[in-house]
Amino acid sequence: MLKWALIFLVVSLVAGALGFTGVAxxxxxxxxxxxxxxxxxxxxxxxxxxxxxxxxF
Structure with a gap:
């Protein structure tokens, strides 16, 4: 699950950098x-x- 969260984080950063604010x-x-x-x-x-x-511990 953490792997998918990191993947979506990267997708969000790339989409934001390219100007796709809705996708980001x-x-x-x-x-x-x-x-x-x-x-x-x-x-x-x-x-x-x-x-x-x-x-x-």
Whole structure:
């Protein structure tokens, strides 16, 4: 999922540089949503590992 967020970020930057503001705005929104979902999943997995006693600090 993080890979797709980075791909949409690059698409957004390229589209913005070429003047396609509508495409850039849409790609930016998709990248932000995907990154948010990735971050939420990562935090949930960390909490599950901590609760199961598998997380070692």
């Amino acid at each position: 705005s849409g790609a930016k929104t998709v990248a932000k949503v995907l990154f948010g979902l990735f971050l939420l999943g990562f935090i949930i997995l960390i909490l599950i590992a901590w609760g199961a006693g598998e997380l070692i």
